Amino acid sequence: MVKHTDHTVTVLDKLTYAGNRASLAGLPEDRVRLVVGDIADAGAVDPLVAEADAVVHYAAESHNDNSLHDPRPFLDTNIIGTYTLLEAARRHQVRFHHISTDEVYGDLELDDPARFTEHTPYNPSSPYSSTKAGSDLLVRAWVRSFGVRATISNCSNNYGPYQHVEKFIPRQITNVIRGIRPKLYGTGENVRDWIHADDHSSAVLTILDKGEIGQTYLIGADGEKDNKTVVESILELMGQPTDAYDLVTDRPGHDLRYAIDSTKLRTELGWTPTYGDFDSGLAATIEWYRQNEAWWAPAKDGVEAFYASKGQ
Numbered sequence: 001m002v003k004h005t006d007h008t009v010t011v012l013d014k015l016t017y018a019g020n021r022a023s024l025a026g027l028p029e030d031r032v033r034l035v036v037g038d039i040a041d042a043g044a045v046d047p048l049v050a051e052a053d054a055v056v057h058y059a060a061e062s063h064n065d066n067s068l069h070d071p072r073p074f075l076d077t078n079i080i081g082t083y084t085l086l087e088a089a090r091r092h093q094v095r096f097h098h099i100s101t102d103e104v105y106g107d108l109e110l111d112d113p114a115r116f117t118e119h120t121p122y123n124p125s126s127p128y129s130s131t132k133a134g135s136d137l138l139v140r141a142w143v144r145s146f147g148v149r150a151t152i153s154n155c156s157n158n159y160g161p162y163q164h165v166e167k168f169i170p171r172q173i174t175n176v177i178r179g180i181r182p183k184l185y186g187t188g189e190n191v192r193d194w195i196h197a198d199d200h201s202s203a204v205l206t207i208l209d210k211g212e213i214g215q216t217y218l219i220g221a222d223g224e225k226d227n228k229t230v231v232e233s234i235l236e237l238m239g240q241p242t243d244a245y246d247l248v249t250d251r252p253g254h255d256l257r258y259a260i261d262s263t264k265l266r267t268e269l270g271w272t273p274t275y276g277d278f279d280s281g282l283a284a285t286i287e288w289y290r291q292n293e294a295w296w297a298p299a300k301d302g303v304e305a306f307y308a309s310k311g312q
């Protein structure tokens, strides 16, 4: 992978409940700058895009359970925010990469051998995934109608350090650290296709370097696992009995299975993931949460109170 040790990065972040200044600690201060602001605020966005060589658009409301509770922020950030960034990229003719999700394709049956490809029709299920699908379509339209030099990537479920404790894997790890039993929605049979966050980042950098304008690339690392297996691995790696979890109220409209075929990215751009072994990536992630309680503890009680109010 090409490493750009001479580039500088400006992070535009609204610092909602999901943002955390401490996530940037330790990065070189002369090359990384945090600007607190909203991607839906054209006044904040325009001067930053004007001075950029490229915009990599990671910003989103991203949690399905929150979108079922209150969809509005998902429309504001994911739709209007993407529109605002695209208009700035158009004005200043700046290269644009849009980060999206495999959830735009809906879900697959548990026993279906098929995986998502770049040709799978869009069929999102939740308020979250429908706003991400809408944002992808805006990017495609700005490429075709206005000549914006954009690419899109749709990635599978990420895991690794610095992930908010609302998400499945960090929630269960921090539950075990706190002496709370892990919580599996429904029967725990739903399947997700896990990729380490570092592999997601290397794929995005590859697309930024070598991707063809107007193209979509699916990112995945062949990491399909059902949720029950993931919880059992966490319990085993943390020295607990593998059946020490609770089955709780299912998520409404819960997507059954996601699975990514990343052949296009691998063959056309030569990308390969580096975290081949899920259990060793998971063990390192558990160790990170053990060592960094000060990073996640302030959010933990509020997240658990939210889930408890829904029987989860």
Ligand code: TDX
Pocket: 062, 063, 064, 065, 100, 101, 102, 103, 156, 157, 158, 166, 167, 168, 169, 171, 183, 184, 185, 188, 190, 191, 192, 227, 251
């Ligand atoms: O406590 C839990 N118990 C449980 O069984 C939680 C929080 C989740 N789950 C299940 C639901 C899903 O089947 O685990 C799976 C993963 O759940 P999430 O971490 O909420 O992720 P998911 O809904 O699959 O979406 C994630 O991956 C795709 C991200 O949140 C999205 O932003 C991304 O687009």
